[in-house]
Amino acid sequence: MKNTFKKVFIGFMAFAMATGSFAQQRAHKKDNESYPKEWKQIARMEQDSFFLTDEARRIAENVLAFQRCTGGWPKNIDMARRMNDKELAKVIKDKSRRDDSTIDNNATTAQMIFLARLYRQTKDIRYRDAFLQGVEYLLSGQYENGGWPQFWPGPRGYQVHITFNDDAIVNTLNMIRDMMNHKAPYEDDLIDKTLCVRLGKAFNKGIECILATQIIKDGEPSVWCQQNDRETLKPAPARAYELPSYCSAESAGIVRLLMELPAPDARVKRAVHGAMKWFDRYKLTGLKCERIVLANGERDTRLVEDPQAKPIWARYYDLKYCEPYVCDRDGLPRRHLEEIGTERRNGYSWYNSRPAELFAIYNAWADKYDPKHKVAISLATKGANENGLIEMYRRPMAERTAFDVVVKPGESIQAAIEKAPEIPTVPFKILLLNGTYHQKVIIDRPNIVLVGENRDSTRIVLAETAQTRAITEYHGRPVGNGVIVLQEGADDCVISGLTVYNNYGTAVENTTIHQMAIFGRATRTIIINSNVWADGNDALSLWAPGSNGMYYHADLYLRCPGVDFLCPRGWCYATRCHFYGDSRAMIWHDGRGDKNKKLVITNSSFDAKTPTLLGRYHHDSQFYLIKCKMSKNVLDGNIHYAYSDKVLDPCPWGLRTYYYGCTREGGHSGWLNDNLKEAENAPEFYGVTAKWTFNGKWDPEQRIRDLWNVLAY
Known part of the structure; x- marks a missing residue:
């Protein structure tokens, strides 16, 4: 009887323990499932409970693996993604890279915050040590003038500029401030006194750089450019569509940081007053930026009139007139969104409302710190586009005096x-x-x-x-x-x-x-x-001799009832063009002699009076069409060899037609499907640029920019 009771009791306890364990596992699993799965969300999490989970530690292994020997991290990496052994081996191999560590797109700062929170909960010194390596990375990148480049220690091109773009420096300074103030999660033994002093010096130098790079307009402080020359501190260009400008969004982040300083001096006060005055003067009213889905399923972005719209600001205002503009990858400023290609039109934030968040904050700040110099601002008054301060859609004009001859x-x-x-x-x-x-x-x-x-x-x-x-x-x-x-x-x-x-x-x-x-x-x-x-x-x-020419076309209207009305021999790049034909093939290419020769057409439209073929070829050729639109009068058929009854040239390289993001009114039979990745050494669609077309041997868009004073349109 005793043995029977004992067996029953042991069995009951085993069942209870198993049931309890199973229940705990279910609860743990459910708890895990309540957390976000994407790195961008995980990096911003503040829930302490998450950093006790196995999932947090799994992600931490990725974060440690991706940390470079510099102490920093590369950008645009999903740290939460599960990697196989081959992928992990590649990441470990890349730890020695010194050319991709950055503070752009929240890289490095996001990983450091994650590690600090994890260390706070686990006390695993691996997380602390990696975090401190990150701190050293941030401190090592600061210029003597207080700014930071976008990448270091191996920056290239515009990456050396002092970079406010995407809040790179502001995010860094905010983090440094929180560390020196021992704000969570930077308590305990993460930041010692010596490091705290170093952080304080770096923070103060950063504020000095901000004050030194503020654009002075007519003797008054205004706002900031996204990037500044590290030597002269003047506004500087970055990517082709990021020109030296008054930049509203990044300036809003800078002003917020300045208003959070506990004891602003006279220079900080002047900087804040000047920036807020600029935000008030150059706000845009009666307009809204809307993202829509067209009937064919494509996205589009438009700036439309709306009397009820809240104030917005352009991302960029030119330095000459302080007027809004947009820009494509050709680096030429435009006043209308419709004048740039869909890739940049839809893939960049051209208008924003970030400065609006500062108006109430500024009023309270000015009342507290400097009521004597407080600037009268209001979100309810008409903006610069409605009160006549600016010419919103100013037409570019060539400088007549710059010409050698006038006919x-x-x-x-x-x-x-x-x-x-x-x-x-x-x-x-x-x-x-x-x-x-x-x-x-x-x-x-x-x-x-x-x-x-x-x-x-x-x-x-x-x-x-x-x-x-x-x-x-x-x-x-x-x-x-x-x-x-x-x-x-x-x-x-x-x-x-x-x-x-x-x-x-x-x-x-x-x-x-x-x-x-x-x-x-x-x-x-x-x-x-x-x-x-x-x-x-x-x-x-x-037709340069030997089919060895290089040609660049933009904003053309090509009209021809015949055949082959764009017919380059060699390398050709055309963008934002409109083709109008009548019954016969519109485009043609001769790429003999070099497999790299190509005809590239981007962000263009094709139409015809009567059903017309898109294109044809007689010789070896290569076509790339990116983000192009075709009417129903463009026949539903691929570019093809010119003859069906004879062979003028055997074309040993075969049919090479590549498409991305192209549409045809009424649909197509499959030939227009995206197949860019099938092209040899093809980049992503946004990398199909003029410089890529010409293998870096010619930069026609730079030449156009150099001549813009006479070419402006």
């Missing part, structure tokens, strides 16, 4: 070109005033910049074919068919602001035989902001 209607364009040196060492700039010029233009020398006053009102019109050319030779050299002809050797020329029209097919004979609007045998040719029209084939034909 009027009735005067000879050719005579103006003849005034240029045979080999100009600097760009020779010619302005054509509004009017119609019935002339053939032969550019026979390099570095000519030919600009029309207005692309729709400055017209060069000629009716010509190869058989009807009036000029077949110029300066002893043969001349091709075209309204504008760039002779061999006329390299580095720019054409902008014109309508160039070969109207032979309507003015003389109803035919679509070759009627070039622009024909060229030069390289590094830039044609932008123009209407290029022809009544026949090959409207824009740039």
